[in-house]
Amino acid sequence: MLTHLTLINFALADHLALDIEQGFNVLTGETGAGKSLLLDALSACLGERTDTNYVRYGADKADVTAVFSYQPDSAEAHWLTEHELEDDTGEIHLRRVIFATGRSKAWINGRPSSLAELKEIGRLLVQLYSQHSQQQLLEPPYPKHWLDRYNNFAEPAQAVRDAYVTWQNNIRQHQAALDAQATRIQKIQSLELQIEELEEVIQTDYRETEQEFDRLSHHEHIMQDCGYSLNVLDEAEQNITQEIASIIRRLESHAGRSEHLSNIYNSLLNAQSEIDDATASLRQFIDRQSFDPERMEQLNTTLEVFHRLARKYRTQPELLKQEYETWQQELEQLHQLEDPETLAEQVELSHQAFIQKAEHLDQIRREAAIPLAKQLTEQVKPLALPEAHFEFKFEPMEQANAEGLSTIQLLFTANKGIPPQPLARVASGGELSRIALVMQVMNAEKTEAEVLVFDEIDVGISGGTAEVVGRLLADLAQHVQLLCITHQAQVAAQSDQHLLVKKQQTDPASSTIIELDEEHRILELARMSGGVEISETTLQHAKQLRQLKFQST
Structure with a gap:
């Protein structure tokens, strides 16, 4: 309230x-x-x-x-x-x-x-x-x-409105199917050609292909930087791994003398572990890398196909798969239009459902x-x-x-x-x-x-x-x-x-x-009953009105 x-x-x-x-x-x-x-x-x-x-x-x-x-x-x-x-x-x-x-x-x-x-x-x-x-x-x-x-x-009134809307929508879809008969076949052929043209290329993930091509294109530079990094981390005479290990040994004997130093010591231990893991991963990455010019040419050809089709259909290469799926849906809908009788049946069923709910x-x-x-x-x-x-x-x-x-x-x-x-x-x-x-x-x-x-x-x-x-x-x-x-x-x-x-x-x-308290309520009721001039008669009438309230309760 x-x-x-x-x-x-x-x-x-x-x-x-x-x-x-x-x-x-x-x-x-x-x-x-x-x-x-x-x-x-x-x-x-x-x-x-x-x-x-x-x-x-x-x-x-x-x-x-x-x-x-x-x-x-x-x-x-x-x-x-x-x-x-x-x-x-x-x-x-x-x-x-x-x-x-x-x-x-x-x-x-x-x-x-x-x-x-x-x-x-x-x-x-x-x-x-x-x-x-x-x-x-x-x-x-x-x-x-x-x-x-x-x-x-x-609820039943809304059910009737919903059933009516469904019936009317089915009528419009059926009429659209009849109107589309003239252009349906031409549209189906066009969509089938477009889908066929994309069917093979969309089996490849564009972003993964692009990333792999970029990596092979910069293979030499990547290997140089990775080699330098591995050398600094673990292979040079004065490498980071050895220097951190030396620092940890120096602080280990003092860690118990200061909580602050203990926290620093533990942080360095964690850093040492992270660096060791990163170093191992970097070494594995370097060992697994190889430059394959044939693979690079193959990727380049695939990307060219992506870009050519993207220009043709006025979209982005990464959106070609989405376009393909949209065309498939359109084609499926057009094939359904081949049989307007199916939609006519839906019209009749939805009409019967509407009439049933409306009669109820x-x-x-x-x-x-x-x-x-x-x-x-x-x-x-x-x-x-x-x-x-x-x-x-x-x-x-x-x-x-x-x-x-x-x-x-x-x-x-x-x-x-x-x-x-x-x-x-x-x-x-x-x-x-x-x-x-x-x-x-x-x-x-x-x-x-x-x-x-x-x-x-x-x-x-x-x-x-x-x-x-x-x-x-x-x-x-x-x-x-x-x-x-x-x-x-x-x-x-x-x-x-x-x-x-x-x-x-x-x-x-x-x-x-x-x-208003009770006294002032009487005065207001008297004003409402008799106007500006409040007489004894209007006061008595106002009191009687209030008494009726108490009698009814």
């Missing part, structure tokens, strides 16, 4: 450090106070796009840090382990610095990270729902995606749609929609695609005796907002994220409906941590922690967030 948030020079925040509690947390405040401040900062830490407006006026950068706690076996724990970002403290520190120039930097547990990594871990930690989410209900794909998400159909997905979607529509109906009714009714409508597509075999519509009616119609056609704005709210809460119950953020999703509701929404969110907060920006006193009254956003007329202006 989110435990701490620190904002430095972020928008209207000068320096703000905030502890977040488990359960249901609300943010309230007057219009323009900066209620979105905390959510904007959190979004920045989760890798969302930022701009220079987030940098406080007069500052050169904004700095935001979000701290999360997590369980050892959670998805985020496994992600940290995979990316070698785990921390012994059992916490996740996400930091984002936004510069006035427009650049930004990110860190995860103190290590520099990319925005892509922030987004990956962010999706595991936090799920955000905005006041504009109701517009998603009007988009054709939404009912299908919501049905899949609520019932955990992501369509079946489980239809089976899940009935109870889900019933559950949605029951959840929406308390929100001043007593006669609400939902159905999912499946219609076969003319042509199956990666999304399955059927289009799925969510039908709705708010009035008894009137058949349900497509949601976008019959639902009013207020009805859409309430339906979107319930669908989001139902989704939130299924999410793996431990932190859910609701940004003014209760817009368009009031009175008893808002009270029901508050209880709905409070129940959800028994399982996950909630952060909710709200204008509804009935919703705020159900919270466990109440955070008030206030604008201060400093120079420049700034916003602060304070945690």
Whole structure:
């Protein structure tokens, strides 16, 4: 869960450090106070796009840090382990610095990270729902995606998409085979000639041949230098081997008198051993060397062939073998094209596999749609929609695609005796907002994220409906941590922690967030209910709202 948030020079925040509690947390405040401040900062830490407006006026950068706690076996724990970002403290520190120039930097547990990594871990930690989410209900794909998400159909849905892609790829390959018939034979003959020309030369390793030729070319010089070296090491009247042996004998009697001298003595013994081994190896090397002019001519001829073919095929001599292998693969593929029927069989098999997976997905979607529509109906009714009714409508597509075999519509009616119609056609704005709210809460119950953020999703509701929404969110907060920006006193009254956003007329202006105690919560609820002038009536109403919270718990 989110435990701490620190904002430095972020928008209207000068320096703000905030502890977040488990359960249901609300943010309230007057219009323009900066209620979105905390959510904007959190979004920045989760890798969302930022701009220079987030940098406080007069500052050169904004700095935001979000701290999360997590369980050892959670998805985020496994992600940290995979990316070698785990921390012994059992916490996740996400930091984002936004510069006035427009650049930004990110860190995860103190290590520099990319925005892509922030987004990956962010999706595991936090799920955000905005006041504009109701517009998603009007988009054709939404009912299908919501049905899949609520019932955990992501895996079979992905299997259908993958099978569709395989089928389409096989269709393209088959068509390419048919289109290539005209030029196939000519290309095969060309490749066969090229492969034949290289087949013998690539049996020889170019680098080894080049190295051997270089050694024979410098045979005389090598033998002179090796002979000189062997003479200095072991054969001259005053050679290195004898001199080191003399030094060792002189120091041997003193090695026990000084640890430093002992170390030097041992180092010289090791050096003597290394020199002896090198001398022996050098002598063996000299004894085995012989100059073979015929072998040198043979190597030279081979290298000339390598270079001639490399020029011909516009590559490097050492890459000829790689070219040979590439041509073989191309030739094998072209031979497969000799029988388009084989590819046609692959098309048919992949189509059957796609249809099989798509039919399975369509079946489980239809089976899940009935109870889900019933559950949605029951959840929406308390929100001043007593006669609400939902159905999912499946219609076969003319042509199956990666999304399955059927289009799925969510039908709705708010009035008894009137058949349900497509949601976008019959639902009013207020009805859409309430339906979107319930669908989001139902989704939130299924999410793996431990932190859910609701940004003014209760817009368009009031009175008893808002009270029901508050209880709905409070129940959800028994399982996950909630952060909710709200204008509804009935919703705020159900919270466990109440955070008030206030604008201060400093120079420049700034916003602060304070945690309210019970007395100040009553005053804020009264302000939300009755406006600037707080009367005894609004105070009593605010107290009653809080009592409802305690009675429900």
